[in-house]
Amino acid sequence: MTRFANFWSACALGIVLGVAGTASAADNLLIRNATVHTLTSEARGDTDVLVRDGRIVEIGRNLAAPSGVRVIDAQGRPVTPGIFAGLTRVGLEEIGLESTTGDHAQRLGQMRPEFDVSLAYNPAAMSVGVHRSNGLTFTVLTPGAASGGSLVAGLGAPVSFDGSAILPQRILFVDLGGDANDLSGGSRAAQFMLLRQAIVEARAPNLVMVHDERLLSPSGRQVLLEFLKNPGLIVFDVDRAADIRNVIRMVREEKLRAVIRGGSEAWRIADELAGAQIPVILDPLVNLPDSFDDLGATLENAARLRKAGVTVAISMRGSEVDDAGKVRQAAGNAVAHGMSWADGLAAITRVPAEIFGIGDRFGSLAIGRPADLVMWSGDPLEVSSAAMLVVTNGVVQSLESRHSALRDRYAERVRNGTAR
Amino acid sequence: MNTPNRRNPGLALAVVLCSTLLGVSACSTTGAVAKSDVAATKSAARTRVEPSSPPSTPAPVYPSTYKVVEAPPTLIRNATLLTGTGERLEGTDLLLRDGKVAAIGKSLAAPTGARIIDASGRWVTPGIIDVHSHLGVYPSPGVEAHSDGNEATAPATPQVWAEHSVWPQDPGFEAALAGGITTLQVLPGSANLFGGRSVVLKNVPSVTYQGMKFPGAPQGLKMACGENPKRVYGNRRQLPSTRMGNVAGWRAQWIEAQEYQRDWRQYEARTAAGAKDLRPPKRDLRLETLAGVLRGEILIQHHCYRADEMAIVLDMAREFGYKVTAFHHATEAYKIANLLAENNVCAAMWADWWGFKMESYDAIPENALLVDAAPGSCAIVHSDSSEGIQRLNQETAKIMGAALRMGQPIKPEHAITWLTRNAARALGIDAVTGTLEVGKNADVVVWNRDPFSVYALADQVFIDGNIRLDRSRPLGAPESDFLLGQPATVAATSETAP
Numbered sequence: 001m002t003r004f005a006n007f008w009s010a011c012a013l014g015i016v017l018g019v020a021g022t023a024s025a026a027d028n029l030l031i032r033n034a035t036v037h038t039l040t041s042e043a044r045g046d047t048d049v050l051v052r053d054g055r056i057v058e059i060g061r062n063l064a065a066p067s068g069v070r071v072i073d074a075q076g077r078p079v080t081p082g083i084f085a086g087l088t089r090v091g092l093e094e095i096g097l098e099s100t101t102g103d104h105a106q107r108l109g110q111m112r113p114e115f116d117v118s119l120a121y122n123p124a125a126m127s128v129g130v131h132r133s134n135g136l137t138f139t140v141l142t143p144g145a146a147s148g149g150s151l152v153a154g155l156g157a158p159v160s161f162d163g164s165a166i167l168p169q170r171i172l173f174v175d176l177g178g179d180a181n182d183l184s185g186g187s188r189a190a191q192f193m194l195l196r197q198a199i200v201e202a203r204a205p206n207l208v209m210v211h212d213e214r215l216l217s218p219s220g221r222q223v224l225l226e227f228l229k230n231p232g233l234i235v236f237d238v239d240r241a242a243d244i245r246n247v248i249r250m251v252r253e254e255k256l257r258a259v260i261r262g263g264s265e266a267w268r269i270a271d272e273l274a275g276a277q278i279p280v281i282l283d284p285l286v287n288l289p290d291s292f293d294d295l296g297a298t299l300e301n302a303a304r305l306r307k308a309g310v311t312v313a314i315s316m317r318g319s320e321v322d323d324a325g326k327v328r329q330a331a332g333n334a335v336a337h338g339m340s341w342a343d344g345l346a347a348i349t350r351v352p353a354e355i356f357g358i359g360d361r362f363g364s365l366a367i368g369r370p371a372d373l374v375m376w377s378g379d380p381l382e383v384s385s386a387a388m389l390v391v392t393n394g395v396v397q398s399l400e401s402r403h404s405a406l407r408d409r410y411a412e413r414v415r416n417g418t419a420r
Numbered sequence: 421m422n423t424p425n426r427r428n429p430g431l432a433l434a435v436v437l438c439s440t441l442l443g444v445s446a447c448s449t450t451g452a453v454a455k456s457d458v459a460a461t462k463s464a465a466r467t468r469v470e471p472s473s474p475p476s477t478p479a480p481v482y483p484s485t486y487k488v489v490e491a492p493p494t495l496i497r498n499a500t501l502l503t504g505t506g507e508r509l510e511g512t513d514l515l516l517r518d519g520k521v522a523a524i525g526k527s528l529a530a531p532t533g534a535r536i537i538d539a540s541g542r543w544v545t546p547g548i549i550d551v552h553s554h555l556g557v558y559p560s561p562g563v564e565a566h567s568d569g570n571e572a573t574a575p576a577t578p579q580v581w582a583e584h585s586v587w588p589q590d591p592g593f594e595a596a597l598a599g600g601i602t603t604l605q606v607l608p609g610s611a612n613l614f615g616g617r618s619v620v621l622k623n624v625p626s627v628t629y630q631g632m633k634f635p636g637a638p639q640g641l642k643m644a645c646g647e648n649p650k651r652v653y654g655n656r657r658q659l660p661s662t663r664m665g666n667v668a669g670w671r672a673q674w675i676e677a678q679e680y681q682r683d684w685r686q687y688e689a690r691t692a693a694g695a696k697d698l699r700p701p702k703r704d705l706r707l708e709t710l711a712g713v714l715r716g717e718i719l720i721q722h723h724c725y726r727a728d729e730m731a732i733v734l735d736m737a738r739e740f741g742y743k744v745t746a747f748h749h750a751t752e753a754y755k756i757a758n759l760l761a762e763n764n765v766c767a768a769m770w771a772d773w774w775g776f777k778m779e780s781y782d783a784i785p786e787n788a789l790l791v792d793a794a795p796g797s798c799a800i801v802h803s804d805s806s807e808g809i810q811r812l813n814q815e816t817a818k819i820m821g822a823a824l825r826m827g828q829p830i831k832p833e834h835a836i837t838w839l840t841r842n843a844a845r846a847l848g849i850d851a852v853t854g855t856l857e858v859g860k861n862a863d864v865v866v867w868n869r870d871p872f873s874v875y876a877l878a879d880q881v882f883i884d885g886n887i888r889l890d891r892s893r894p895l896g897a898p899e900s901d902f903l904l905g906q907p908a909t910v911a912a913t914s915e916t917a918p
Contacts, residue, residue, distance in 0.1 A: 296907035332874030
């Protein structure tokens, strides 16, 4: 078994890359003979990508290699933008069942829209390195609506898996439906009632209420008001068609900017979502009636929504740290069930980046941008394909992780017959 | 969460309570035995049936009522065949007749009245077997009333049988069929040190579970290591609250089982010697199960993550003279791959689950790969999930991707054994299914392409030669009564199939 440092030279893929060790400052490299998926135009074969000082400076054929630039022959392999890990807890949680390692949800028993989960982000979390080594380069940190918390889960933020700072965008997360009933006195009707009340409080800061009747703290009112004025992006986690329809109505009446997350029954009101220009971030593997909110769940959800003109991105339903590893598989399955391949790739690159206002940094390849790209051993939607080169924020990333370190230690023992 | 349905966060409160709060995952039961075709062949060697041994459970009880449906012969022509024995045969025909694989070869003649399937450009594999499922016992929808997988009221409940919880209307069964699943083991959860008996089912629609029960398949006994039992009972201030408590809890039960066995042997010996009017020992459902394990009739299916704990379990099996058939989840199996192989123990694993609990912190994508690399190993890819069971081929493809990264590619004809032959071995049914060999049950999947592609779909699925899924025909009504008249299926059946 090969150690990682020389894994490329020994691997059956037959290309040699001196990619190892820790990430350095902005890199210079020329990727030759790739099939380049810029996500802004058709895929181009036999195409080169030139990165200088960490930025994409040229995409074209037969580019000259400036001196000092590392040259990588892709041998026709695909190059895509870095993949969106989805709405996750990556960097917010190490181990699901260990509460001291998890920070994604507050249990204060109060509605706190100002709860900014990105303050807990740890770029050194094991999962950040693991996912990055597998070609995922960005996520949106997602607060959870936990029992003892609030259906207004709080604020999330996009982050790059390059270990650098959290991006400035803030997104408000709201959980609706049967699984949030214990946060709304037992009824989903009360969820809309509480949201309306919070909106009233935020819009009328001088409203006279005795303290006990208020849902929001002063800072909560301020944060929510900002979201109502600008308006900021609000992600509603909701599945049942009737509930989604209520969201659409509230969005229209309160002039909100909304995204549906989940949406297992979204296809049933696809035309209404298209008309309201509300994107859906869904998990295409959800096809069973896990709950009575999911009775319409189908593998064709993504395809049907696209056919109706709805903007579709992909995120796994589960938000645990390892779930993010399934986004490429999820996109591949959406394609197997009727979504176009191009839409499938866009749903885990360009589309989510644009939804969250970071399309100028992530999700597509364009001249002048910091390089955020991946070269794959094969079709990026195939689960058997592996990331062979990962560049985030202009820096070539190590493909080593805690996983590969464990693998290398024990592969040797198995080979020697001493794994016992 | 480490729940049986941890990938289904939409589960309702009951299951969430049961699985999230208690941290209960599911694993391991044994199926009762109606000695039929399986026992007649393979199990003869496995099972030491001593004439004087006490009855574990007077067999057969709760017998299978499954009957092979009469079907015309089927000739599948010109396929790429992955036999499950490690072979790949190109341009090969497969003849199914009387529920069995009747012939494999080039240009086979079609019997009169045979259904002919042109499989040019398509791939054929044995039916996929999932050794770790909670379909039926944690069914969809995951409402409180459906939380039937963990009898989490005492740490040792070998007396419960998963089959008595199975809801045959679980829509997950037919979803799994679309992923090529022809056989599955349904296990109790892992809240308990001894969770109860598992059952092996054929993935056929039936109003009763008896109609799905795999004739002759041995039951399993689900046991659980580690965090789950000690968390569930530790929170109640009772044993076990520690890993050492887990081991003490197991050993105490085995000691009782040995005494139980001794009492029955003594009774039978005296009776055989002519003693009259002796009162037999009282039957004990809990100890019947454990005695069945000690006699080799019930197979141990042990939920265990950490390498060090698996090694302890192997010592315990030696102490009490039983065999561990398979470790389930086994996220650290790669650390003791040689030990497992030398002890002839299978490891049933995920491709990419990690980090959801401390004992899964060291899970790596190469786990199955390294287990498989040890000489004499038995690597299995399992699901423990109503989503994962629909695409075990893709789970396996992930491991093949990890192999590619290591520069040690795995061939499809080898990878398929993790889902078929090895899985059948862990269930004690490898004499009758799990490979495409003449005389084996005609459990067969015709894939529209290489099954290890994310785009692969099962075009046809045969169970005992009877076609159970056919994508070339318009969708009919769902098999599950629960799905009848629901939004998803009303829309689906009003359209024509692709």
